[in-house]
Amino acid sequence: MDYDIDQEFENSYEQANMLVVGVGEGGCKAVVTIAKDYNIPGLRPVLADKRVALYAFKFAKAERIDLDVEWREDYRRCLQGISYVFILVKLGGEHEINAVKKMAQVTSEMNVPFVIFTQMPSKRLIGAMEAKAAEDTLEMLKGLANASVVIPDDTLFQTISGELDVKTAYENATKWFAEAVAGVARPFASENVSDTNASRLEWLVKQKNSICSVGFGRGKGPNAVEEAIDSFMQSPFLKSAREAFALDAALVILCVAPQVSIDQAQRALRKIKEVFDESIHLEPCISVDNSLKEGIRIAALLRSTESVEPVEQLETVTEGEKPNPELPRKKGGRKLKRSDGQMVFDFKEVNLGIFSKNEPTKYNGENLDLPTYSRRGL
C-alpha cells in the first residue's frame, strides 16, 4: 500500500496546538523533513518563503506564508489557538533575516511562547557584512524569543562525512537539524507516557534570553542505551565551543520504540542522569515514538542563561582524568557539568500561592496563576 503522508497527518493537524515554522529555504526544508519523517501529531508545519521557492515544496499539508506579499495577518491567523511555536531559520539571506525578525515580533506581540532554532552560516563561506547581519539578528531574536537554540553550520557539517557529495551532505545536514528540533518538540506536541506537557517546556524556556543547545543520540539492539548515550555525548553540538556556556538546566527527552520495556526505559533514564552533574537541574521525560522502529533516541535541550558567565568549554570528563576536587563525581563514566566559577542559577520551585492546589489557568501556553511580573522576568 502506498504511504500517503498527507492523509496520515490530516486528522492530527486538526488538534495541533504547536506550530513549527520554517523560514527561508533551510528552515522550510527542515520543517518538511520533520513533518514527513517524524510523524508528530499536534505539530502543525508552516512554510514561509518567497513565492517561487515556496511552491517548490511538494508537501500539500503544510500551511504556506508567501513572503512576497504582506503576510503578517496570515501569520497571526496561524497563531490563533497555538500554545507554542518553534521557528527554524538559517540566517543566510536578507529576506530570511527580515522575515524572521518580523515573525519573532508578531509572535511576541501575540504572547505566544516560542523557541527559535537558528542555523548560523559558516563565516568562511559568507562575507563579513552578512556574518555581522546574522549575528545582529541573532541578538535581536534572543531578546524576543523565550529561548534560542543556535546551531552553527560549521558544527553541523562536522556530523557529515567529508567524502559525501555536496547535495547529499546538505540533505544530511538538514536531517540532523530536523532531528534536533523533532526530538525536542515530540513530547510536547503529542501523546507521551510520562507526565510531560507544555509546562515542562515552559519551565525550560521561561527564562527570557536563555540560550539553549541541543544534543541527541540514537541506539538500537541489545546495547541501545549505551549506544545512544555514546552518540549523545559525541553530539557535535554539545562539543562545540560556540554552545559552551555554563549550563544550568536540561530537559532530557527519551523517545522509545513502542516495544521497549519499562525496565529498559528506566535504565536508560538512570544512565542519562549519571551523565549530568548533580548541580544541573534536570528534567527527564519519556515519550513513545511510533516512527521509531526499534531502540531509543535521546534528545536534550540544555539551557544556559546570559546572566551566567560563559565558560571555556562544556567539559566531557572521562575516566582516568584528574577529577576536580570541588566537584564531587559519581562513580565512573563521564559528566556534563557546570564550569568552575560559574554563577549559580538558583532554580527555585515556582510559587503559586493560593493557586498551588488548583487547575492552572492556561492562556496561550502561559500559566496565568503565576505572577505576571515573574513570567515577564521583571
Add this chain to the structure above:
Amino acid sequence: MSSHSQVIYTGIEIGTATIKVAICSVADDYHIKLLGWGESPSIKVIKGEVKDREFVCQQLARAVKQAETEAQISISETFVTLSVGGRFVSLVSTDGTVTFETGSMQITKEHIDTALKQAIYTPKDDSQVVDNGYTRFYRLNKDEILLSPPIGRYSTYLQVQKESIVFERQYLEEYASMVADLIEGPPNAIAYTPRALPFAAFQQQDDETPSEGFLLIDIGAGVTSYVLYTGRGIFTMGQITVGCDHAANDLAIDFSLHIDTTRKILRDFENLHCSVIPKDDGRSRYIAVKKDINGSTKNISVDRVEQVVYLRFHELFNNINNKIKEEDAWQWATGGVMICGGGARIPKMMELASEVFKRPVTIARTYDVEGREDVVNSPAALVPLGLARFGKHIYDIEEQNHPQDTAGKVKNFIIELLNW
C-alpha cells in the same frame, strides 16, 4: 412559586469573594424593583470553583436569609435563576449555511430557520449539557455581516453563526444542587454569568431601536467575564479565570505576606492612596503592614505594589483585547468599554482599561432599577440583578411557548436536561 400576576424573581451569584442574592419584582417593561438583598463572603471558592460545598452552602443560606428577611418573602416562592461560570463552561461556534444554486435569491424566514437548524450544536455525549445560546451574525455575499435576520435581502448564500454554551454536566449538577438543597427543588433557570450582564446594564432592545454596542467587563475576585453587546444582542462573550485574587496573590508572593493581608491592601487601595496605574513621582512611599500580634511591622514600597497590580490587570485587559480582536468584534463596540465588578472599584482602573483598549471607558451601572442605593449603584451588583431580569425573560418565553404550564412548573430547558 407565586401565581403569574405576582411572580417575583431571584438572582443568585456564587462568586469567588461573595455570594449575592437579589429578590426583585420585574415589570413587563423590565423595570426592576429590588425587594431584598443579601450577601455573604464565599471564602471557600477559588477561581469560581467551590472547594468546600458544605461551607459554601451555609454561606449561601446566610445570604438568602438576609434577602428573604428584607423582602419578606421566601425564595422558594420565587423564580430562581442561578449564574454558572468558570472553567467547566465553554463556548462553541457553529455555522449553518443555505446555498442558492440558481443564483441570487431573496432570503425568507424559512431559509433562516433552515440555516439556524443546521447550526445547532450537538453535544458529543451525555457528559455535556448544551444551552443553544444565541445567534452571532448572518453572512451574505461579499462577506457582508448582519446582526439582524436579513429577510428580503438578495444573496447567493446565507450563513448563520451561532454560539452555544456547553456545561460539563457533573459540575452543573453539583452547582445547581447547592441551591436545590436550599429551596427544596431545582432553580428555575441557569445562566452563564456573562450572559446576565447585558440584562443588568442595558435596556432590552427590539430590532427596530438598536443602540450603541459596548464591551462590558466584570472584574470579579476569581473570574473576569466579558460580553460584547451590539445593541441588538450578544456578539461574543467569555470568561478568563483571572481576577482580583490574582493581583492579591501576586502581592502575597512578592512581599511574602498572607493572602488576607494583600486582599485587604487591594480593598483599601483608595484609602492607601494607591492606584492601578503606578505614579512615577519619584517619591518613596511605603505601606506599613503589621505582620504579627506582637506588632512588628514591615514597610512595603507603594511603587512596587502598584507595579505588581498594574502588570496583572494590564495583562488581563490585553488578553481580553486579543480575544475581541481575534473575533473581529471591535467594530460592534461603537460605544466603547464598560467595566464593573469589584475590580472596577480599584482607583484608575478605567484609565488602565482605556490605555489598553484605546477606547472610552466608563463604569457600568444597573439600568432602570429602583431600590437600596448602596446596591443599585454598586458596580458589583450587576450579575444578580441581571439574573433576575434574565429570569423574567426566560419566564416570558416559556409562558409564551407553554401557556398552560402555570406557575411552579416553568423551568428552562437546561434544568429539564438535568432531569430535575
